[in-house]
Each structure stands twice: as structure tokens, then as C-alpha cells.
Amino acid sequence: DNLPVQPLSHTPEDLAAKIRTCTACPLHCAATQAVVGEGAIDARIMVVGEQPGDQEDLAGRPFIGPAGQVLQEALEKAGVDRSTLYLTNAVKHFRFRLQGRRRIHQSPDEAHVAACRPWLEQEIALVRPKLIVSLGATALKALDGPGSVMAERRGTLWTVGEGENAVQRLALAHPSWLLRLGDSAQGEIERQRFGEGLVRLRDFC
Ligand code: URA
Numbered sequence: 001d002n003l004p005v006q007p008l009s010h011t012p013e014d015l016a017a018k019i020r021t022c023t024a025c026p027l028h029c030a031a032t033q034a035v036v037g038e039g040a041i042d043a044r045i046m047v048v049g050e051q052p053g054d055q056e057d058l059a060g061r062p063f064i065g066p067a068g069q070v071l072q073e074a075l076e077k078a079g080v081d082r083s084t085l086y087l088t089n090a091v092k093h094f095r096f097r098l099q100g101r102r103r104i105h106q107s108p109d110e111a112h113v114a115a116c117r118p119w120l121e122q123e124i125a126l127v128r129p130k131l132i133v134s135l136g137a138t139a140l141k142a143l144d145g146p147g148s149v150m151a152e153r154r155g156t157l158w159t160v161g162e163g164e165n166a167v168q169r170l171a172l173a174h175p176s177w178l179l180r181l182g183d184s185a186q187g188e189i190e191r192q193r194f195g196e197g198l199v200r201l202r203d204f205c
Pocket of ligand 1 (some may be wrong): 052053061063176
């Protein structure tokens, strides 16, 4: 297809600089900045979200807003230290619509995910994680293809690739979804399920 070919990056700094100047899709026009992944560059676990939210867009860091707080609390409960992870997103720019002065999150389209995928691939190539955890359907599809279905994958570990290149995969719910479910009975069940999924990360830390 006619996606732009991104030149290979050989250092995290080089990759971050390229991501920050990316214009491969229109999302860079309205967003404040691209949000590059952060964390240990030799992390054994990479966590992939959907896209930066309002606060992440302003701060330039992933998972520091409300969804990040839900993730942080669940990680602590599961006994996983955030600093041991590499955290990133399938799409590096915030997509939103304006409602008055408020910026309302809009999920990225497949085209945005496809335009950003070379960056995700390069992050994976640099970090070489043993486990990649996708949070939500967008990250799952970005990693495993648009035909991947959350209901079939959620909570299970599976292997992608072979030999030295084998990577374990785990698909979990997105913390923003848990936030939206709130204190409902379903929210309680899904938070528990999310926590049980995160406990599996301990085997890779
Ligand atoms: N939601 C995401 O998927 N990623 C972030 O960085 C913040 C919120």
C-alpha cells in the first residue's frame, strides 16, 4: 500500500525525535505534541494503550491522566512496578473533537493506527520485550491485525513469532473503559478481571 516508509531508528532518542516530527496522518495538526513511549528501554514488558488522552497530550507523557491513574492503582495492587515497564500507545497523537472548549476523546480510525504502526514496530524492535500487553481493542488490532477480536483474546496469554523472536502477548481491557463502568456491578467484575490479568506480568518482571 502507499503508507510512508519510516526510516529505521537505532537509538531511543533517534526514534523519539522522529516520532515527534511525524506528519504521516492528520492527527498531528490539532494535537499539542506526539507522545512517545516511556520507561525502561530494556523492559521485559511493553504495555500498549490506544492513544494519549487530554492530559497526556498536554504533558507529553503516556498514561498520566485518569486512565493512567486506574492503571497505576491496578499495577500497585498486582505488585508490578511501573518503572519496570515500557509504556506506549498504538497512536502517538491525541484525537479529539471540540465541544465548546472541551476536547472530547475520539477513538482513532484504522488509517491513524496504520500510519502510526511503523513507530510501534520500531519501539518493539528497540525494547525487544518478552511480553507485550495490549490495553483495549485499538491496541489489540494495532498489534495483531484489524481482524483480532477482544472477546476471543482477553485475559489469555499467547505466543507470536518463533525462536529468538518469540514474544508473549496478553490482551486486557482498557482502563478508560473500567473508568466508564464506574462503581457498577460490571465495573467491579471487570476491575477484578483486569487485576488478575496484571498479576500475570509478575512472571516477566
Ligand atoms: N489512554 C491511553 O490509551 N493511553 C494513554 O496514554 C492515556 C490514556
